[in-house]
Structure formats: C-alpha cells, structure tokens
Amino acid sequence: VVQRVIDAGIMALPSFAPGGPMPSQSGRLVGRTPDAEERAAAALLYVALMVDLSLDLIHSNNTVIVDGGLNTGGVLAGLLAQLRPGQAFLQGATLEGSATGAAALAFESVGREFAAEVPEPVNASRFTGLAGYRSNWRDATMDRGVAGAAVGGAR
Numbered sequence: 001v002v003q004r005v006i007d008a009g010i011m012a013l014p015s016f017a018p019g020g021p022m023p024s025q026s027g028r029l030v031g032r033t034p035d036a037e038e039r040a041a042a043a044l045l046y047v048a049l050m051v052d053l054s055l056d057l058i059h060s061n062n063t064v065i066v067d068g069g070l071n072t073g074g075v076l077a078g079l080l081a082q083l084r085p086g087q088a089f090l091q092g093a094t095l096e097g098s099a100t101g102a103a104a105l106a107f108e109s110v111g112r113e114f115a116a117e118v119p120e121p122v123n124a125s126r127f128t129g130l131a132g133y134r135s136n137w138r139d140a141t142m143d144r145g146v147a148g149a150a151v152g153g154a155r
Helices: 002-008 036-057 069-083 097-109 130-142 147-152
Strands: 011-013 028-030 064-066 089-091
Touching: 002 036, 011 036, 011 130, 036 069, 036 130, 064 069, 069 089, 069 130
Parallel strands: 064 089
Antiparallel strands: 011 028
C-alpha cells in the first residue's frame, strides 16, 4: 500500500499537530482521494518525512533508535533508513522504549544494572520513487509559506 501511495503521489502536508517545525500550517491531503488503507500509508509516510525533516533541522548524523507503536512491523524504521542512507538506525525490541529507557536511567541512578533487550539494526526499505516523493513533499511544503524557512534550511 505504501508503494501505491508513493506511485499515486498522495501526500499529507504539514501540520496535523500544534507545534513542531510548522506550527502555523494546517495539515491537508493532496492528490487523489485515498481509500482507508492508503490514508494510513500516507499518514505513515507523513510521520517518516516529518522525522526525516526534524533530523535534518537538528543536523543529526548519530545513530537513531526507532521504537513504539508506529514502528510495529518495522516499516517506519525501514522508511527512515531508506530516506537517510548515511545514518544508522536501530529498531527497539519493545514497543515501550521510552518507559524502558526511563527504567534504565532509574536503575542506573541507584547503582543497579538494567537488563534490556539490545536494539537491532534496521534494513532500509526499498520503495521505488521514495527519494522523488520526499523531494516533491518538501517542495510542496516549502510552497506553503512559513514552512519554507524550516524546510529550505534542511535541504
């Protein structure tokens, strides 16, 4: 379904939440009207592209660990690894990575060791046309005004 959305050029443009790099923009879908599965795939692509943009804005080149419910099945992590081939991505072994990390810090603060599963390396997805989709998404986002400053500085 993700490949179908890329091929059709269906895009979710920022922003669907207050805050973030484009707080003054209202989110919208562009392209043909997607079915329910395509809307879900467009939402996942939106999350991947927003994470990619955010990593650019902070000049990230460190290893990134992806976990949580949005990464169920590893598709989000695979998309990020494909979008950012020069950066290492690991996939958390648990859906509750934030809670696990907090527990590890708490254990460490009292001098105890916390046994957590080691994150695994992520293989990049192989969606055809993802780089072009990303470029088109960023161009469309820049065309929306205020967002251009954030996106333009992240190229």
